[in-house]
Amino acid sequence: MPTLHTIDGSLLCDHHKIAIVATRFNSFIVNNLVTGALDCLERHGASQEDITLIHVPGAFELPLVCQKVAKSKRYDALIALGAVIRGATPHFDYVCTEASKGIAQVMLNYEIPIGFGLLTCDTIDQAIERAGSKAGNKGVEAALAMLETLHVLEQL
Numbered sequence: 033m034p035t036l037h038t039i040d041g042s043l044l045c046d047h048h049k050i051a052i053v054a055t056r057f058n059s060f061i062v063n064n065l066v067t068g069a070l071d072c073l074e075r076h077g078a079s080q081e082d083i084t085l086i087h088v089p090g091a092f093e094l095p096l097v098c099q100k101v102a103k104s105k106r107y108d109a110l111i112a113l114g115a116v117i118r119g120a121t122p123h124f125d126y127v128c129t130e131a132s133k134g135i136a137q138v139m140l141n142y143e144i145p146i147g148f149g150l151l152t153c154d155t156i157d158q159a160i161e162r163a164g165s166k167a168g169n170k171g172v173e174a175a176l177a178m179l180e181t182l183h184v185l186e187q188l
Contacts, residue, residue, distance in 0.1 A: 039187045041180030045078035048108040048182065051101045052083065055114035057090040061156075064163035065113040065149050065171030072175040091116050091127050091150055095134025102142035109182045111147035111174050115163070118154045128152045145185060147178030 050073060054066050066085065073083060084107070088097050091114040098110055112135050118124040131150055139146045149170050153159040161167040 039184055041183040043076050043176060043179050044183075045073050045076045045082075045179055047082060048078070049106060050078060050083050050109050050111065050178075051086060051107040052111045052113060053086045053088060053094055053097050053101065054112075055090050055094065056087050058115040058117060058159070061115040061117075061151065061159045061163045062113055064169065065115070065151070065174075068164060068169035068171035069111050069113060069147070069149065069175040072172045073179075076175075076179060090114070091131040094131050094150065095138055098135055098138045098146060099142070102138050102144045102146075107144070109145045109147070109178050111149060111171075111178055113149040113171055113174065115151040115153065115159050117151075117156055117159055124152075143185070145178050145181035147174030147176075147181075149174030 052066060052069055055062050070083065086097060086101065088094060094112050094114055098112055101107055101110055116124060116128050135146055135148060151159050151162050151170060153162065162170045
């Protein structure tokens with residue numbers, strides 16, 4: 033009986049160049065996501081010299097900067113981090129939708145893995161829970177997803 037060929041991703045980050053693009057808006061949440069992602073990358077073998085942290089004003093700017101980073105071909109992968117918290121107007125819906133679509137489009141156009149760590153929460157409490165409290169740290173999860181995807185792509 034033939035053996036099934038399986039491709040799995042690794043969580044090692046050995047000498048890969050990683051860019052983290054993080055928003056300044058809602059920094060009291062996003063800083064925890066960045067800390068989680070950095071800690072995760074370092075625990076999985078990344079050195080600080082291989083990581084670049086780039087700050088952008090808000091979530092709407094994430095796709096453009098991710099695109100510029102991907103286009104530079106200086107990085108093997110990216111992590112996009114931010115937090116959008118619902119307010120009293122539909123602004124939340126537009127920002128979340130366009131930021132998400134834009135980041136996905138960059139990933140597809142440039143065939144570069146992007147760990148998606150953009151929180152889209154109804155309340156501040158939900159954001160706090162996802163930035164290192166009850167619901168874990170979505171910055172860590174974005175870093176892990178990016179690493180695994182990076183290694184799967186290297187095998188294809």
